[in-house]
Amino acid sequence: MKKSLSNRDVERIALNANLSTEQVRAALAMRNDVVEELHARVADSAQQLNYSITLRDRVAMAAGTSIATVNRAYRPDARHLVRPEVLRAIEREAARLGYQPDPVAQSRRSSQGSVVAICPDIRHLASAYHMSLIRTLSEAVSARGMTPVIAPIPAEWQLPDITQSSVTGLVILWEGPRTNQQVAALRAANREAVLIGYHEQLHSVAPDWVEAYEQLTHRALDQSYTKLHLGYFTEGCWSASARLEGVARALTGRTTPQICLWISPTLDVLRATEQLEERGLPGAAQLLTHLNRTWGAIERRPPLEQREIVHELHQALLNGDPHARVALIGHSDAVLRGLMTLCAQSPDSLRIGQNVGLAGHDNLALLSDQHRQLTTIDYSLPAMAEQVLSCTGPFRSFRRVQAQVIIGESL
Template identity: 25%
Template sequence: MPSVTLSDVAREAGVSLATASRAINGSANRTVRPELQERVLAAAARLGYSPDANAQAMARGRTATLGLIVHDIADPYFSSIAAGVTAAAEAEGLMVTLASTGHQPEKELAFVEVLQSQRARAIVIAGGRQDDDEVNSRLRAALSVYQARGGTVALIGQPIFEVHTVAIDNIGGSAELARALHGIGYREFAILSGPRRHLTGAERTEGFLTALAELDIQVPAERVVESAFTRDGGYQAMTELLRRTGARAQPQMAVFAVNDVMAMGAMAATRDAGLAVGVDVPIAGFDDIVTLRDVTPGLSTVAVPLLEAGRSATAMALSAVTGEPVVERLGGEVVLRDSTPAV
C-alpha cells in the first residue's frame, strides 16, 4: 500500500499544499488560522499521515535539538556538566546532540558548523579557552554566523566571546585553596599547571601563586610543571616533578594539580614511585569531580557546582534575552581531605 503523502492530506482537507505544510510542520514566519489547522490535522489523522522530522525542521527554521560540545566526555568534569545540560534540555522537550573534541580546537569549530547545518536550536560549549587569537577568532566568527541565522549559544568557560557565559571562578577558587593549605601548615608548594596556553590552567595557577605571594611565599620555577590537561598529563607532570626534586618523600610540600583528573594521574605517579599520597607527598586538585568518591586517600580540592553550571548554561542558551551577553560567575568551595593532612 503506498504511503500517505502531504499532498494527500492537503487534498483530503481541501487546502493548498503550502497550507497543509504550515499546519503540520509549523513555519518560522507564517501561521495558519486555527480552524484550518484543525481541519488539516483531522485529515492527517484519518489518513494515518506521519510528518517528516526533517521537513518540520526546515519549515520551523530549527530542530528540537541542542548541541553540546565538550573537550573530553571521558573526563568526569565534562560528564557532570553534560548531565546538567541534558536534564535542563529534556525539561524543555529537547534532545541533546553531544560532540567531544578530544581537546582539539579545530574539531570544536567543525562541530559548530555541523550543528549549524543540522539547524540545532541552540549550542552549549563547555571547556576552558585557549590563549590563541587565531583559534578564538575563527570560533567567534562561526558563532556569529550561527547566531545571525537564528541560533543561540552559551559557553562554560572564559567570557571572551560575545555570548552568554557561565564563568567558573578559577582565580578565586585556587587562591582560597592556597590560603587553606597555608592555614593547615604548608609552606612549600609545587604546581602541575597544565598547558601554558590553556586559560583555565593559567587562571588557576595565577590565583594560587598570587595568594601565596600575598603570604610571602614564592614557588620556584622548577616546581611549576606544564603538561596536558588530562589524567596522563598529571601523571607525566608528577613524574617530572619527582625527578626534579629527587624522587623522595616531601611531606611538607603540597602539590597543586590544576584539575582533579590531573591530580588523579599525579597520585598514580606518586604511588608508582614508591611514595604514599598524603604521607610522603600531599596533593590537591580542583573541581571535585564525582569519581573522587572512590579515591583513596580522599583528594583535597575546590568543589565546583558542575551540574548547576550545565543547567545554567542551557537556560542561557534557550533564553530569549537580547542585548549584552550575560555572564554568570560560579564560585567553588575548598574541601580539605586526607590527601593534604595538617602539618
C-alpha cells in the same frame, strides 16, 4: 529510494510479493501475530521495488492512518487537526515501536531553532568530568522542551555544520585555541552561542575558581608546604587564569614558596600578562611576570595526555628534593587519582598528605576509600547548565558558578 509509503505503494509491494494489502500492512506494523516468513517476504518485495521502510511508515500502518497524519501529530502547529482517537492510536503505536520524530527535520519544517548543539572538543569525550557535564547539559536542554544534539569537534575542524544551520537555536562551546575563529564563524552565521569558559564576545559561564584556589593556596602554606606545582597555564583559558589569580591573592603578604608552572613552548608571556590585565586578573598577571623572571619557575612543555602527566609528576616527585614538601594544586581529579595510585606503589618517601599534598578541581564521583581522601573543588553541574541556558540578550554576560573547597586528607 522512496522515503515514505502511500496506499498505492502498499498495493505494489503486495502485488510483487503475491500477498494481500492487509498482510503487507500487518507486517509493516510489526504485529506480534505475524510470522517471520511474512516479514521477510514484505521486506524483500519492498527492497526489489526500491522502497525504504521507516519507523514512521510502520507507525502509520499500525495506527491505520497516513504518513501525513503522523507528521501532523508531531507538529505543534498542526497537532489540533488530528482527531483525538487517531492521535491516541499514533502515540500508542509510536511508543510500542520506539519511534521518535527527527528534531532536525521538525525544526526545518517549522522554521524554529529548537535544536541546541552541544559542541565539546572531541578529546573531551575521554574525560569523565566533561562527559558528566555534557549529560547534565543534555538533560537541562530536554527539560526545556528543546532537542540536544551532541556534535564533537575533531582537531582539524573549526565547527560542525549543524552549528551554522537555521535549525539550531543555540550553540554551546568550550573555550580553546580556536575560540576566536569559532566566534567569527558563528557571528557570520548569526547563531547564538554560549561558551564554557570566558570570551569577550560571547555569553560565558565558568566555575568561580579564584576564591577556591585562594583557599587551597592558604591551606598549603599553612601546612608548611615549601613548593607549589600549579599545573599548566594556557593563554586564553579562564580556568588556568582564575587558578593563577587565586594563588596570587593568597601569596599577598606572605613568603613566596618555590613554584613550578608548566606553559606551552610557544606561549608569549608578555602577551599573556597583558590579556590577564584586560580580563581583570591583575594578581595573575603579576605572578606570571614574577615567575617568568625566576629561574626554574616556568617549564615549557608541549601538551601531554593524562597518563603522561601522571607519569611526569610521579617522576618529578621521586627525583626531587627529598626534604621538600610539595603541594600539587593545579591538576584535575583524574590526574591526581592516578598519581595517588602510583605513590601508593612507590617507596615510603612519597606520603600523600604529609610530604606530598594534592588538591584537584572537579569533584568527580570517587572510586575507592583512598580516593575519597582527595581534596578538591566542587560546584553544581545542574546549576552550571541552567546558567548556560539562561544566557540571552544582546549584551554579553559572564556568569560564574559558585564553587567550594571540599577538604580531604590529601591536603
